[in-house]
Amino acid sequence: MPLISRGFHGRQSEGPSDRIPPGQHLVDDFPVLSAGPTPHTPLEEWTFTIEGGAEPASWTWEEFRALPSEEVTADIHCVTKWSKLDTVWRGVSLDTLLGLVEHDAGYLLAFCDGGYTTNLPLEHVTDGKAWIAYDYDGEPLEPEHGGPARMLVPHLYFWKSAKWIRGFRLQDEDEPGFWESNGYHILGDPWLEQRYWGD
Amino acid sequence: MSELMLDGNAAAGVLHEIFAVEMTTAVGTCANCGAAGEVGAVQLYRGAGLALRCPSCEAVLMKIVTSGRRAWVDLRGLRTLQLDA
Amino acid sequence: MAEVVEVRPETSRTKTIAFDVSDWPGHRAGQHVDVRLTAEDGYQAERSYSIASATDASRLELTVERLDDGEVSPYLTEELRPGDAIELRGPVGGYFVWNPGAQGNVLLVGGGSGVVPLMAMARQRSAEGSTIPTRMLYSARSWEDVIYRDELAQLANEDGFDVVYTLTRTQPSGWEGYDRRVDRDLLAEVAPAPGALEVAFVCGPTPFVEAVAGALVELGHEPLRIKTERFGPTGG
Numbered sequence: 001m002p003l004i005s006r007g008f009h010g011r012q013s014e015g016p017s018d019r020i021p022p023g024q025h026l027v028d029d030f031p032v033l034s035a036g037p038t039p040h041t042p043l044e045e046w047t048f049t050i051e052g053g054a055e056p057a058s059w060t061w062e063e064f065r066a067l068p069s070e071e072v073t074a075d076i077h078c079v080t081k082w083s084k085l086d087t088v089w090r091g092v093s094l095d096t097l098l099g100l101v102e103h104d105a106g107y108l109l110a111f112c113d114g115g116y117t118t119n120l121p122l123e124h125v126t127d128g129k130a131w132i133a134y135d136y137d138g139e140p141l142e143p144e145h146g147g148p149a150r151m152l153v154p155h156l157y158f159w160k161s162a163k164w165i166r167g168f169r170l171q172d173e174d175e176p177g178f179w180e181s182n183g184y185h186i187l188g189d190p191w192l193e194q195r196y197w198g199d
Numbered sequence: 200m201s202e203l204m205l206d207g208n209a210a211a212g213v214l215h216e217i218f219a220v221e222m223t224t225a226v227g228t229c230a231n232c233g234a235a236g237e238v239g240a241v242q243l244y245r246g247a248g249l250a251l252r253c254p255s256c257e258a259v260l261m262k263i264v265t266s267g268r269r270a271w272v273d274l275r276g277l278r279t280l281q282l283d284a
Numbered sequence: 285m286a287e288v289v290e291v292r293p294e295t296s297r298t299k300t301i302a303f304d305v306s307d308w309p310g311h312r313a314g315q316h317v318d319v320r321l322t323a324e325d326g327y328q329a330e331r332s333y334s335i336a337s338a339t340d341a342s343r344l345e346l347t348v349e350r351l352d353d354g355e356v357s358p359y360l361t362e363e364l365r366p367g368d369a370i371e372l373r374g375p376v377g378g379y380f381v382w383n384p385g386a387q388g389n390v391l392l393v394g395g396g397s398g399v400v401p402l403m404a405m406a407r408q409r410s411a412e413g414s415t416i417p418t419r420m421l422y423s424a425r426s427w428e429d430v431i432y433r434d435e436l437a438q439l440a441n442e443d444g445f446d447v448v449y450t451l452t453r454t455q456p457s458g459w460e461g462y463d464r465r466v467d468r469d470l471l472a473e474v475a476p477a478p479g480a481l482e483v484a485f486v487c488g489p490t491p492f493v494e495a496v497a498g499a500l501v502e503l504g505h506e507p508l509r510i511k512t513e514r515f516g517p518t519g520g
Binding site for chain 2: 315316317318332373374376377378379380490491508511512513514516517
């Protein structure tokens with residue numbers, strides 16, 4: 001039982017409790033967490049690649065920006081216990097991207113500049129659940145928040161929304177990524193509080 | 200280099216809780232590039248968990264995730280760790 | 285478990301908090317503690333703070349700078365009172381501790397609240413009666429922001445210890461010292477010659493530490509003799 005610190009409230013904001021998953025607290029700022037240094041890939045060199053389909057598919061930055069995109073408003077929840085409501089993004093839906101590739105995979109493993117990876121079942125990134133986002137709050141996504149582009153899967157803990165994404169590999173198995181292979185839950189549903197192995 | 204980067208020494212509390220020995224002066228050898236140095240001097244990043252990286256090649260040396268009751272440690276990035284008795 | 289016995293102001297934004305800690309094992313100058321605060325609803329916040337005091341059997345002192353948008357530092361500097369108890373883990377961090385070899389020539393470079401663990405080292409050096417040549421280079425925004433001013437003046441009277449200040453934003457009238465951010469030229473004038481440096485301890489906000497450590501390496505100092513303690517983007 002931790003010692004209660006008399007008079008300590010922290011910086012939490014008030015918010016609608018039905019939108020805040022168990023164990024989470026609302027924040028006003030946008031905390032920056034990272035497992036490594038911020039990459040700075042020049043846009044002329046940036047590509048997005050889908051591997052594991054009938055044929056590999058790849059887009060340059062200009063080609064990627066020419067794909068149909070949409071604005072997304074979402075609540076986001078980090079496993080370190082902060083939540084942020086009504087964040088606004090713009091990006092390309094995974095439904096759009098997967099529609100351009102012939103495949104029969106059940107899972108993907110996202111890969112990123114800097115070496116980060118994360119795994120997702122395709123049923124969790126289709127039907128309007130996931131995007132490759134390049135704008136945040138009406139502006140180009142800043143490098144410290146994952147720019148030029150990051151995965152955005154708001155219904156899962158935010159470690160799944162991989163920063164600096166460069167593509168994903170379609171696979172037949174759910175291969176644990178960077179954190180999933182070392183304690184964090186293979187799926188990460190914040191409403192079921194799936195933070196760690198065994199939760 | 201990053202504004203977010205700390206020194207391995209900043210993880211001294213977590214490391215001591217897990218390993219119960221002084222870890223910051225332990226000498227680790229990077230499995231990726233072979234560089235050796237004190238754990239207190241490596242690069243520390245705080246993401247969803249802690250990532251300790253080699254100051255020479257930035258490869259991950261160690262990953263640490265802690266919940267209230269358990270800790271997970273991935274040491275694959277260290278070829279070896281030398282601890283003083 | 286640590287009980288607050290005293291809270292005293294140092295500068296307009298910093299306070300020193302003295303604790304009695306049951307079963308305190310003693311510490312080495314340069315080590316830190318991890319403080320954890322828990323609110324009634326279970327919300328927790330954790331921060332590390334360098335120990336300011338020299339080795340002492342039972343009493344521990346931390347010097348905390350209140351960050352305007354901070355979550356923990358305003359609580360520690362404005363809410364805590366004698367009799368309150370807080371949870372802390374430590375002391376930890378054997379890597380960044382005062383333990384110079386007989387050769388001496390120690391350089392302590394602190395930016396803002398980065399001076400705290402360096403002050404613990406200066407106090408420890410004095411308590412041991414050491415005469416190891418030690419220079420502290422202290423970067424602060426203004427004379428009013430210098431923590432431990434009077435005590436540092438006293439320590440500078442002792443054998444082999446001196447303090448060089450650089451005040452980066454405003455200076456008192458008549459100031460003849462440095463008035464800019466620590467750079468390579470400044471370090472070239474202040475640091476010992478590369479072959480003569482036993483160890484340099486550099487502490488403060490991450491950008492400060494990186495600039496100083498980088499400059500020391502450029503000046504020819506051995507990287508292994510430069511020990512850094514980055515406080516993060518904004519400092520303690």
